[in-house]
Amino acid sequence: MIYSVLFVLTVIIVVYSILPLVKEKYWPFVNVKRLKEISEEKTTGMWAITDIENEYQMGKLTEKDYQLLREQFKREIIPLLKKEQELVGSGGLKERVNGDLDDDVRQKMLMEVLRICGKDMSS
Numbered sequence: 549m550i551y552s553v554l555f556v557l558t559v560i561i562v563v564y565s566i567l568p569l570v571k572e573k574y575w576p577f578v579n580v581k582r583l584k585e586i587s588e589e590k591t592t593g594m595w596a597i598t599d600i601e602n603e604y605q606m607g608k609l610t611e612k613d614y615q616l617l618r619e620q621f622k623r624e625i626i627p628l629l630k631k632e633q634e635l636v637g638s639g640g641l642k643e644r645v646n647g648d649l650d651d652d653v654r655q656k657m658l659m660e661v662l663r664i665c666g667k668d669m670s671s
Contacts, residue, residue: 583635586628593625597664622665 597618604614 583632586632586635590625590628590632593621593628594661594664597621597625601664618666 600617603609
């Protein structure tokens with residue numbers, strides 16, 4: 549008898565504790581797998597842009613081919629950046645992701661991405 553009462557109380561306590569997590573619309577760990585996939589795709593695209601820049605600087609690509617390839621990769625990366633921002637902005641992931649880098653490193657990375665995308669921020 550006492551064991552059945554303890555069992556029922558334990559079940560009630562566990563359900564009461566877990567219920568708020570289940571009801572949470574944007575639980576922080578739901579989109580981690582998709583965020584990782586997007587990040588890998590984005591990294592691949594950024595490396596591709598860097599590769600075509602190197603190929604162009606070595607003279608292996610014409611100006612026209614360089615511009616076409618660069619624009620194509622930028623068009624592929626922009627939706628990934630937007631989707632990543634949506635995922636990072638929801639569900640508490642923003643605090644975890646932004647907390648990994650210090651401000652100086654984050655600023656340098658931003659400047660490099662802008663440089664690769666053709667934005668001149670020096671002025």
